[in-house]
Amino acid sequence: MSKSKIKKPFKPGKASKKTTSVSPNSQDIATMTALFNEGRVTELEALFKTWTLRFPCYVPGWQALQSILTQQKRNAEALAPLQKIAELLPEDAEAHFHLGNLQMELGQPADAVASYRRALEIKPGFVEAHNNLGNILQDLGRLDEAVLCYRRALEIKPDIADTLNNLGHALQSLGRLDDAVACCRRALEIKPDFAEAYNNLGNALQDLGQLDDAMTCYRRALEFKQDYADAYSNLGNTLLKLGLSDDAMTSYQRALEFNPDFTDVYNNIGNILKDLGQLDDAMACYRRALAIKPDFAEAHSNQGSIFFGQGSLPESEVSFRKALEINPDLAETYSNLLFFLTHNENTDATTLAVEHRRFGEQFEAPLSAFWPQHSNSRDPERCLQVGFVSGDLYAHAVASFIEPALEHLADYPQLTLHGYYNNNVQDSVTLRLRKYFKHWHSVIGLSDDALAEQIRADGIDILIDLSGHTAKNRLLAFARKPAPVQVSWMGYPGTTGLSGMDYYLADRFLLPPGQFDDQFTEKIVRLPACAPYRPDMSAPPVNALPALGNGYITFGSFNRQSKLSPPVIGLWSQLLRALPDSRMVLGGLSEEGQYGALIDWFAQEGVARERLNLYPRCGIADYFALHQQVDICLDTFPYNGATTTLNALWMGVPTLTLVGGTVTARQGSTLLSQVGLDAFVAKDAADFVRKGLSWGGHPASLASVRGNLRERIKQSAIGQPEMVAAGVECALRTMWQRWCAGLPAESFDVGPDVFGKTR
Template sequence: MNTILATQPTRADLTVDEALQFANDRHQAGDVRTAAEVYQQILRSHPDHVRTLISMGLIARQKGSSTTALELFRRALDLNPQESEVHDALGELWYGQGMLDEAIACYRRALELNPQRVDSLTDLASCLRLCGELTAAVPLYQRAVQLQPDFSVAHSNLGETLLLLGRLDESASSHRRAIQLRPDVAEFHNSLAVALKELGRLDEAICCCRRAIELKPNFSKPYTNLGLALMDQARGDESIACYRRALQLDPTDRVAGSGLLFARNYFPGNDPHVVRAEQRQWNDTHAAPLSQDIPPHTDDRRTERPLRIGYVSPNFRGHCQSLFTTPLLSAHDHEQFEVYCYSDVVNPDATTERLRGYADHWRPVHRLSDEQLANTIREDRIDVLVDLTMHMAGNRLLTFARKPAPVQVCWLAYPGTTGMAAMDYRLSDPSLDPPGQHDQLYSEQTMRLPDTFWCYAPLESSPPVSALPAASGCGITFGCLNNFYKVSDLALRMWAAVLKEVVGSRIVILSGGGSHRQRVLRTFASAGVHADRVDFVPRQAPADYLRLFHQIDITLDPAPTNGHTTSLDSFWMGVPVVSLVGRTAPGRAGLSQLTNLGLPELIAHTPEQYVRIAAELARDLPRLIELRGTLRDRMQLSPLMDAPRFAGNMEAVYRQMWKRWCSGGQP
């Protein structure tokens, strides 16, 4: 070793272990070149030195030479199969290549040899999390932080996993512990913000995002999460500004781009051309580059043959979308339509299993990349591929950008547009999109279902309809249980006018705690409505949320964006909805649903008419009692709950799209 370190005269007499330590120190300091030279010299004199082989393999992996790294690790493993470090290093190599099963096996072997190896515990937990084995990952992270209490990253990763499991308070606690250990890490504050937002603690979430931005001004992710939190407070302009700032910092941030386009459904602004330009920008940045080398589709072009229909969603689970996927999937004609479901669910539940029973083929795909999923769909030879998520969280739009099916269509997430050239069609209905009125706003060709965009199946554990609250003589209770981001200034002004018109009435509003409640009270106070007439209720478990309708006589639909699922829940619980028709499709949901229910008298076309309809209905107790007792039956007899009819309409549209493709026609 004397000649090895000739450039380090004070270290000329180092032993092999001392030389290895010197090289490791140089490696950790970022001096990879010196470290590699020393490792190579050690191996020339001691070719079977296992720890040096491992260290040299780590450098090879760092330089992107996976083949060399694998050879070095396997050589070390042959020499000493009981060395936990080499199993861990192999695990990291497989993990980096996306070979999670192989990585898991290596990490488990490393832990068999050394149960207290903290890196292996956290790496195994991360692999299991990616595989959807969230429950198994939690105790591994917990064991790691027990062994090494100051391991801040492990605390944060534990928090991320608990968040995915819905254990929100525990998630926030883990993130807080990470921040206590490293208050200077912006990522930890950003992660805590996500947990706090899910807990409905929006003001705290906003503070965490802003702290993350202070610590790391060019970090795009806290701007995206700040946009989400501000959106939940119905602070639309500020939310849009945050998404735009995130995209300025990182134009390739697909999540921020999708967040912006999703928010535009609720805060469209006054210039539709601006929104359309934002959609094109997302497509040009993220989707269009993936469409350059799409191979031709070779599907059998017989127009009347049975078709393969594929549905892609992360929400085949206990999610409100299951209220709509259930009736469609359960009523498909399986002789003419072979149903494939590509389930991107990380944490399956009882609803997942129920939906699985309606599909001919069920593909769990949460471990697949967008490219791998596209290849799977192409191998399945899907004829019509349906996106159920659009720009909502967990979307797979970059799978659709690769055009794995000849016909691609979006539906259900919301009645808007993906902005993608690769998406051929969007589904709607004549009320949401009157022919010729909105077509220029969408990148896709609009196909209108004859009756309704929605077909609803109520929650299996939904409570019975209650008696009308006002019948007890306690006065009228209005309500809005929609997501708060739909509660616009226009909606608040109309609701305040309704309460002022109906003496002794009150309103129940679904809203987490925070400063946005004060905005509601200020608006009502300016109209002469006292705060004691306003009740705020937090988010509830599904069955408890439905029981809130037992307190409500009349639902006041928000505007300019209406309720969708919430309005159908309201009808199911016997509570009529008064709705104002908006100028965009999301603002015409009330028109669509009330038309299908045969209740056009509850549809308003001006704010003044909205206030008058609500006030007149509030004064007509016999009519309210009659609606309370008949709305559920009316729902069941309408197209809104006629699953066979709806499925038949969907299938007819699929067939029409298919015939157009077979004939060589464009969407």
């Protein structure tokens, strides 16, 4: 945002007789005049320096030296003359004010604050000093003090557009968005061509989710200030939130025309390129930003995301931790680090729990004192207002799991569903999901404060998070406790770390009673299944076991590339070496086709490239069809597959999984246990290889499993969305009844027998 520093001409007060007793004579003045008229700046500067030595108490000499240095933008050298002037004129408010201005420009905030305060001691009604003191306090993060300074200036002179604009800036930073909008609008009434006020108004409106109005403000700012790089950047941000990435890119490029070193813009362009899968180009943008600003935390974090997506886990961790070292308050980066840690085989369950709790301590604890006293009616049997918050309500794995449940939950008369969608992607899945919600809200542009306020205003009784620490989560809105009961479900295999998140939905296979309770800040509710599964209609029929025709076993993996690591490839390769005729199909890889590191990892384990069939991400029908080449899928660890495991099961392909001590390392065993395939669950690496060899040596048994897997899924709780939905409805009612009774959250189970009793 843009703040306005108020400058004014330096008109020093009268100097004492002591300071004027020795001064230049008429010849000195004549020499100065001649040098000035002839533009001989270097000699003029030398003359003034001589004067300060000959006449050390002569204020105009110091002023002249300071002026000529400032005109040459030699501000650091101009500091000493200004300090001397303030020393010679201790009761001159103007002298201390101008000293404060220069100290602020030189990055000396503590000294600037002292100078402004001294000016105000001398002249309490010094409007410009109140304004500029507010600016420096705002830069120091002392927002409440800054607001007081601006308000004091406006009490003295109410119609200062610059100060109103600055006050709007501070109020927006404090989350007081309506007040910020009012201040900026008032500034524009006074000064209709005030580009900076239009820019700040746009930012406040953007935080309120009023993206079209924000865009209008930025365009107005650019009408009055055509080279306004900040406005182009903010316009780009708004266009991006509206899903107009091409237009956003154009706006960002215009910003760079006027400010070639605009690091935020390089970072944002990198984000667009990353989302487009152009990872090398995205990384180049982040590196360009870091070359200009080495302590740019967000760029370090985004580099980490690319490293993570490429499976370069050590580099990813370094980048995330560097970003948090620079700026510990980056919640999104902290979430990225936590998500990374779930993929790190060297991170045990205790460490994961501690790290997640630290997230809550850092980001939620300061907000908990301001949690509202919820006034929701404590009627235990009334219709419940249930909100779902997610950025994944489009063609995404989470949507594929939530849709079968929503289809049934929407039919329960005692539930009213509200959707809070935190993404600008609108596809056929989004349109289909919307019909299950009586109320639908796009919240991509809302600040966390504004989102929490909307949820409270909507009267939500139970608020459900579908993201956890994955992309586009709104955990900081949950940290404000906008609903009486808050629940995390299906989006993230682990705790949020928030004390205000009351429950976590799982099942008895994923989180057996008593075994994982201490790893969650939430109380655990065990449903018949964690989530329902409905196969895609484009899945082809199950074919005969490929090994029967090939004469060799084909292993497969369709997990995202970031789950693949040298330890994973090392264990898989033990099987491939033990079965030298076997092959491996790897699907769902990066579309850029950069698989060099992956191929090298296999080569280092003695598995030749010729034994690998590598496929980039493709359409859903082709993706399912690839399973017809595979006999057995091999799971990743410590972050097991979930969607990929279920899709493989539907195609008749069991997954050999290695169970571990963290929640992410139990996803594979959970799904296999649900369909009665515990024989594919290995307890350690040796057992993994042993089971793989055993199944690889018994193709007839494997063919038998393949032939009835679809029926196993249909008969399991996973394959019965109506059962899962009934369990969720029962769980929500139980949670609500406990809150109505004033009871704390508590873990409980909802068995499969609940189906049929809740309608």
